[in-house]
Amino acid sequence: MQFELTKEFIDLLKDQIENNDEVGIFNNVKDLHPADLAEIYDELSIDEARFVHVKLDDEVAAEVLVELEEDDRERFLKVLPSEVIAKQFIEKLDSDDAADVIGELPEDKQEEVISHLDDLEHAGDIVDLLSYDEDTAGGLMAKELITVNENWNIMTCLKEMRKQAQDIDEIYYVYVIDDNEVLKGTLSLKKLLLTATNRKIANVINTDIISVKTDTSSEEVANIMDKYDLVALPVVDQLNRLIGRITIDDVVDVIREEAERDYQLVSGITQDVESSDSAWALTRARIPWLFIGLFGGIVAALVMGVYEVDLGVNPKMAFFIPLIAAMGGNVGVQSSSIIVQALANNSMGFDSIGQKLFKELGVAAINGIVLSTVIFAYNYYFNDSFALTVTVSAALFSVIIFASMFGTFVPMFLNRMKIDPALATGPFITTVNDIMGLFIYLMIGRAFYLIF
């Protein structure tokens, strides 16, 4: 049944590789799914993985390549001549996977590999696919399709499908086109099973179809397939001619990657990294935002320098700086992440920026009143300076309002400027709110110490 990767299995396999026990290795890996093999490679050195790789069935070996992480695949292919890449891998893969693998190679190697392909139709499909941006429907689609003509009857249709099905892994829908290759509808396999064989297709097709153009963004493709619960989505050109299909497994990857990216951005990680990446890769992904935090900290120090006299007179004021800064940061991240998620899910509704800000103002006001009342009560009982008590509460309320407004506005503004709103989450919002919070606090403090 399902394979469970264990440390024992890896240790055994490493032993077998070291002892050149070809039979043992073969028996251990022969029935495994390419996705499991890719996980196994992750635990092996590159030489060990290559040793296993050559023992695999060609078809499986090609699939494993697709399942690997991009950087592992790159290392794997680097030493192989173009002809081997073409004959042993690319020819065995579906057009979309083939194009993805070739697209990662250096430009000159791409041409070499393509020139070694024997199947010219496959080569043509791949070249077509390479022309699309990878973040669009064109970049996600495969050219393998089962298409039938609307003028055929079910019998002809079944015969043609048998021919075409040889090259295709899974059939979800049969696409119906007219004589000009324009997409007219789909034929569900259920309909095929339930319909008499002499009827014309045109009478049983489902014409109520959803399709996308090649330049539709992958994010929109994912939203459409998720919303309408589709397992496959046809892609058409400007003349509505059917040119490919996107399957749900590729879209699940898009959804996961987008979610991971947003998650990493809100956590202050700038590049796609995994816990298993090298310490060096992890550092590079993390240090940019830390520099922003450092810069923010220096600005905060300069702001406090301006108020040095006030702090000298009332040193206790410094005690509540961490509280004010932390609350500004927390509120700002909350506000911005709600907007980023709404934008990602297409659930912003028709509210204008003004309306969203107004609603957020309500939320901020409730939070602000509750929290500043609590800190007022605390300071009133445990703190002997009434000026400080009032200052902390008033500043906390103001900071919550400011941080909410700023956290809500920035991602909406970026989105309107066609910049990814997720860039504004996490450390950026936190840093700005830290500084602004500090500034508000010290300003209010100066005023209130004059009054009380």
Next chain:
Amino acid sequence: MQFELTKEFIDLLKDQIENNDEVGIFNNVKDLHPADLAEIYDELSIDEARFVHVKLDDEVAAEVLVELEEDDRERFLKVLPSEVIAKQFIEKLDSDDAADVIGELPEDKQEEVISHLDDLEHAGDIVDLLSYDEDTAGGLMAKELITVNENWNIMTCLKEMRKQAQDIDEIYYVYVIDDNEVLKGTLSLKKLLLTATNRKIANVINTDIISVKTDTSSEEVANIMDKYDLVALPVVDQLNRLIGRITIDDVVDVIREEAERDYQLVSGITQDVESSDSAWALTRARIPWLFIGLFGGIVAALVMGVYEVDLGVNPKMAFFIPLIAAMGGNVGVQSSSIIVQALANNSMGFDSIGQKLFKELGVAAINGIVLSTVIFAYNYYFNDSFALTVTVSAALFSVIIFASMFGTFVPMFLNRMKIDPALATGPFITTVNDIMGLFIYLMIGRAFYLIF
């Protein structure tokens, strides 16, 4: 083709509802997909939505209900008698959707609705499904299946499938069982098309199948379907008897919801909310973490109180408190989010907690050395106190190391204790690191001011 929801459309529809223009409404909504109708309901008041709802085809009306958000559905059903819910909605739905809708009703109403169902088999399926936890394979699966016996030939199989297919929306796989209902394999529709009709099924089935048990967690179901690129996954009981199937559309929802939940937790939002929820719901989701931040701020103030004398002697020390606190928070969130993602993706590998901490120590050391060197240079040129210069750099380095270790350890520890590691991200890690950072800074400061 695809419907695009516009403000104009909603305004028109609202007008038509107000003027009781039944024909106009019907023409506007008759061809729409249930998912689009659910989005339209979102923009209408509950009475307006009900007005549209009764104009819909029964089948579509039931589907719209499934597409609504849980709280909208609750409000929608609250006023309807159990018999109407049973006859107009539940009977029209697949068993999994029916069980989800019924499961949200109050207990006594659940029984009433079920007692009104005419189709006893459907009712039985629903009662079965209601017994499973909603976060397990049992809670995700539907009972609608196409099953054939391994002893049949393709011809019998096709005939039986025609019978069974009437009740099922989409066929992805045909499941093959033996006389004891034990799952033996799958028959792909492709195989059905390519095989002669007199062959026995047993000769053409794919026995290399992946299935899950009813109590497999929905997270694991999602990981399996994603990893092996499956569109449907059979669910079996302890005796390997086939009892249901999970389809990819439900799993896409699981993946999205999990990602959203982790995202909200790292942003300090405790409940699932959307930007369109009421200000009150948004406040309730946000204020718990703000209270933790407030509490952390009070503790920070108390810590500083202990070092009041030091701060009085060297008031400039206060200037770098925001920097130290912010860096501790940022580093901690980075570290914990990398672990949370690795745990969610099942990509932790075989490293022990110790090994992960050791690697993180390396990352922290590089970041720490770079950043504390930069702040050393800054303070050396722009700050006249050498003691402060050394203190800030030494404290920054120590805080980065501590925050990394703490941020890495806590989610791994929670995971081992079977607690959701995502709970440790965001404000919790930030708050603890704020306080610890402050403490480390003030302690180091006291030591260095004695030395220099």
